[in-house]
Amino acid sequence: MTFRAAILGFAALSAAATMAVASDDPIKTRKAMMKSVGDSMKVVVPMVKGEVDYDAMKAEQAIRVIQDVATNVVNYFPAGSETGGETEAAPKIWEDMAGFKASAASLEADAGAAATAAAGGLDAFRAAFGKMAGNCKACHEDYRIKKN
Amino acid sequence: MRRYLIAIIGLAAVAGAAFWLLTEPSLLPPPDVPEKAPDLANGEYMFFAGGCASCHAAPGAKGEAKLRLTGGLEMKTHFGTFNVPNISPDREAGIGGWTNADFVAAMTRGVSPDGRHYYPAFPYTSYQRMTAADLIDLKGFIDSLPPVATAVADHDLRFPFSIRRGLGLWKLVYLDGMEFTPDPALNAEQNRGAYLATGPGHCIECHSPRDPFGGLDRGRAFAGGPAAEGDGWVPNLTPDPTGLADWSAREIASSLKDGFLPDFDSFGGAMVAVQENTARLTDADRAAIAAFLKSLRPIANAPAPKPAASDGG
Numbered sequence: 001m002t003f004r005a006a007i008l009g010f011a012a013l014s015a016a017a018t019m020a021v022a023s024d025d026p027i028k029t030r031k032a033m034m035k036s037v038g039d040s041m042k043v044v045v046p047m048v049k050g051e052v053d054y055d056a057m058k059a060e061q062a063i064r065v066i067q068d069v070a071t072n073v074v075n076y077f078p079a080g081s082e083t084g085g086e087t088e089a090a091p092k093i094w095e096d097m098a099g100f101k102a103s104a105a106s107l108e109a110d111a112g113a114a115a116t117a118a119a120g121g122l123d124a125f126r127a128a129f130g131k132m133a134g135n136c137k138a139c140h141e142d143y144r145i146k147k148n
Numbered sequence: 149m150r151r152y153l154i155a156i157i158g159l160a161a162v163a164g165a166a167f168w169l170l171t172e173p174s175l176l177p178p179p180d181v182p183e184k185a186p187d188l189a190n191g192e193y194m195f196f197a198g199g200c201a202s203c204h205a206a207p208g209a210k211g212e213a214k215l216r217l218t219g220g221l222e223m224k225t226h227f228g229t230f231n232v233p234n235i236s237p238d239r240e241a242g243i244g245g246w247t248n249a250d251f252v253a254a255m256t257r258g259v260s261p262d263g264r265h266y267y268p269a270f271p272y273t274s275y276q277r278m279t280a281a282d283l284i285d286l287k288g289f290i291d292s293l294p295p296v297a298t299a300v301a302d303h304d305l306r307f308p309f310s311i312r313r314g315l316g317l318w319k320l321v322y323l324d325g326m327e328f329t330p331d332p333a334l335n336a337e338q339n340r341g342a343y344l345a346t347g348p349g350h351c352i353e354c355h356s357p358r359d360p361f362g363g364l365d366r367g368r369a370f371a372g373g374p375a376a377e378g379d380g381w382v383p384n385l386t387p388d389p390t391g392l393a394d395w396s397a398r399e400i401a402s403s404l405k406d407g408f409l410p411d412f413d414s415f416g417g418a419m420v421a422v423q424e425n426t427a428r429l430t431d432a433d434r435a436a437i438a439a440f441l442k443s444l445r446p447i448a449n450a451p452a453p454k455p456a457a458s459d460g461g
Contacts, residue, residue, distance in 0.1 A: 038411055137407050144417070145375075146383065148381055148383075
């Protein structure tokens with residue numbers, strides 16, 4: 001149990017480190033944070049699809065990274081970072097910051113639920129994960145514009 | 149001077165008459181519409197394959213509400229704003245009184261029952277490829293949905309785009325009224341994918357560059373291009389390194405099912421609504437679309453690199 005806690009703590013720490021390191025450039029930071037979300041998905045999706053064995057601890061750890069990003073990423077869209085740095089953030093973020101934050105809060109809550117469900121076995125996790133994964137396209141539909 | 153004037157007036161008259169003739173809504177022969185009872189299950193399938201609800205349901209509708217075809221979505225383009233009409237089976241506000249022939253003519257010729265041209269914001273340039281049987285089934289399914297009495301305002305377009313008659317010229321160039329014909333160079337699976345991607349699924353409409361007149365650049369079909377709105381980019385789907393060369397057919401099919409890219413980014417923008425529809429297709433049809441995209445000629449097309457950041461940022 002302590003080993004497990006240590007690993008989770010480490011994962012959170014490294015996510016926090018990513019945030020701190022690049023924080024002088026909000027665009028780079030938020031892109032790196034989103035990239036780490038994609039990396040976490042890479043760990044979890046094959047388990048959910050049954051392509052690799054389910055590992056509750058790995059799953060929880062990956063989802064906690066997503067949860068941390070959801071908590072913090074909204075701080076990296078300050079005024080003045082609307083353009084530049086190959087950002088794909090949509091202007092709508094700054095027109096509707098409340099809606100954007102609500103979308104991040106929804107991911108945060110659903111990621112929290114999925115992380116908790118991880119210990120309950122693959123079936124419980126799969127349902128909670130599916131709900132969480134719906135948040136990605138819901139936010140990208142309104143708040144991101146693909147540029148390449 | 150006078151002769152010159154007469155010549156000009158004469159020319160204008162000839163041009164005007166030519167314009168009038170060439171813009172006749174009925175230039176293409178009327179489509180063949182066989183007698184047949186609609187297969188409602190296939191009609192429902194075509195309804196989702198065709199993404200009708202993405203434009204014709206109330207904006208933001210989810211779940212069952214997507215089957216109420218009230219219209220009302222505003223499509224903002226640089227020609228002005230299109231207000232998508234009500235196509236529920238309501239007799240007054242919708243298309244309740246239409247015959248199969250009316251419906252097939254709208255979908256494949258872009259003309260209304262009273263002989264007006266439709267704007268290609270209604271993607272009939274793709275729907276014209278659908279088989280008459282699929283269209284009759286689709287009409288049968290739409291007729292089985294709830295009628296809604298909401299009336300939708302007219303489009304708000306800039307002159308000269310507000311003149312529907314002018315569309316006749318555009319359609320002469322961009323509409324051929326040809327039903328899909330299988331390509332003998334492709335196998336049955338790839339041809340099924342071609343039917344879905346160039347016909348009901350209208351993937352070709354968003355994922356192809358357009359010429360200055362808003363027509364599809366068919367020579368570079370599926371090579372992606374600037375999005376119709378804003379400064380976004382619609383990705384290249386041909387198997388070129390600037391397109392989907394790195395994606396396996398399985399990865400393409402899987403993205404159409406669950407909305408995640410191979411690097412576990414998710415679809416965004418307009419592709420989210422499309423994926424909600426492709427998620428309802430069969431695995432075989434998603435695999436067919438993927439096999440077709442993989443069979444395309446690779447075309448290099450990527451957004452022009454941004455000018456190097458200057459000192460001012």
